[in-house]
Amino acid sequence: MSEIAIEVKDLTFRYPDTEGDTLKDINFSIENGEILGIIGPTGAGKSTLAMCINGLVPQVINGEMEGQVTVRGIDVHESNVAAMSEHVGFVFQEPENQLSQMTIEEEIAFGMGNLGVSRDEMLIRIKDALAQVGLTGFEKRSPLALSGGQQQRLAIAAVLAMRPTIMIMDEPTSMLDPKGKNEVYDVLQNLKDYGMTGIIIDHEVERIAAYCDKVLVLNHGEIQMFGTPEEIFTEIEELHALTLHAPQVTEFLAGYNQKFNQDLKLATTVEESVSIFENAYKNR
Ligand SMILES: Nc1ncnc2c1ncn2[C@@H]1O[C@H](COP(=O)(O)OP(=O)(O)OP(=O)(O)O)[C@@H](O)[C@H]1O
Numbered sequence: 001m002s003e004i005a006i007e008v009k010d011l012t013f014r015y016p017d018t019e020g021d022t023l024k025d026i027n028f029s030i031e032n033g034e035i036l037g038i039i040g041p042t043g044a045g046k047s048t049l050a051m052c053i054n055g056l057v058p059q060v061i062n063g064e065m066e067g068q069v070t071v072r073g074i075d076v077h078e079s080n081v082a083a084m085s086e087h088v089g090f091v092f093q094e095p096e097n098q099l100s101q102m103t104i105e106e107e108i109a110f111g112m113g114n115l116g117v118s119r120d121e122m123l124i125r126i127k128d129a130l131a132q133v134g135l136t137g138f139e140k141r142s143p144l145a146l147s148g149g150q151q152q153r154l155a156i157a158a159v160l161a162m163r164p165t166i167m168i169m170d171e172p173t174s175m176l177d178p179k180g181k182n183e184v185y186d187v188l189q190n191l192k193d194y195g196m197t198g199i200i201i202d203h204e205v206e207r208i209a210a211y212c213d214k215v216l217v218l219n220h221g222e223i224q225m226f227g228t229p230e231e232i233f234t235e236i237e238e239l240h241a242l243t244l245h246a247p248q249v250t251e252f253l254a255g256y257n258q259k260f261n262q263d264l265k266l267a268t269t270v271e272e273s274v275s276i277f278e279n280a281y282k283n284r
Pocket of ligand 1: 015016018022040041042043044045046047048049061
């Protein structure tokens, strides 16, 4: 049986001096090796929820918290953020803000320095991390001489070198062009293939549908929906009521069914939709 990687129980959180709770009675869990996508309107509390999982909230960013967050059996709030960084890596929206060193290898070594990793071990981890994000051979380059997608991959490599078992990415592709977005999602797929557990916050529902095992929909600090991409993205009316939408291909199939009084299965990826059309029409 798979083990639980992250368990959130009865989590409620309020920032100081704000009216009402930012997160309200949040309960969910994900298993080792699963990738969870979190979607929701602006201000829903997605980043706050992500930061509760590595302890940044409420240990560094203060507020009143109730409930429990457990990461691989560790109660996050009985640990501290530095200790949690060995378990949970965090990648933010803007790659440039996460990079501070002169060369790519120094950038990757920087986080490991804080963990007391030996020099020999650092060299091994730098090599591995660069290979995992497809940046082998770039060791001596300046991080500033990389494209946005490459910078974000470097930020991911720097986190990977700390060997966390869980990776959280908060809108890692929102500043990137389509090529850069694909590069980051390819790295996510690679991490998934290595059995890593991940959480990604993103508005890119096509990619969330294609790469995630589970999807959590947050609205006004509450979980509105939680399930597989297929379970979530076929609930089109519910998504629209939350000002969200399904992948375009799913929206198309729903519109097609309605207009032509059909009941084709609502697929969430292009590949699956093509085979649904193929099967539906090959004998006509
Ligand atoms: N440090 C803070 N102090 C007070 N309120 C905050 C703080 N950080 C966020 N908030 C508020 O908490 C709510 C949730 O913010 P959060 O950034 O978690 O939402 P989000 O879903 O990630 O939004 P977005 O998609 O815009 O990034 C918002 O109303 C925001 O203004």
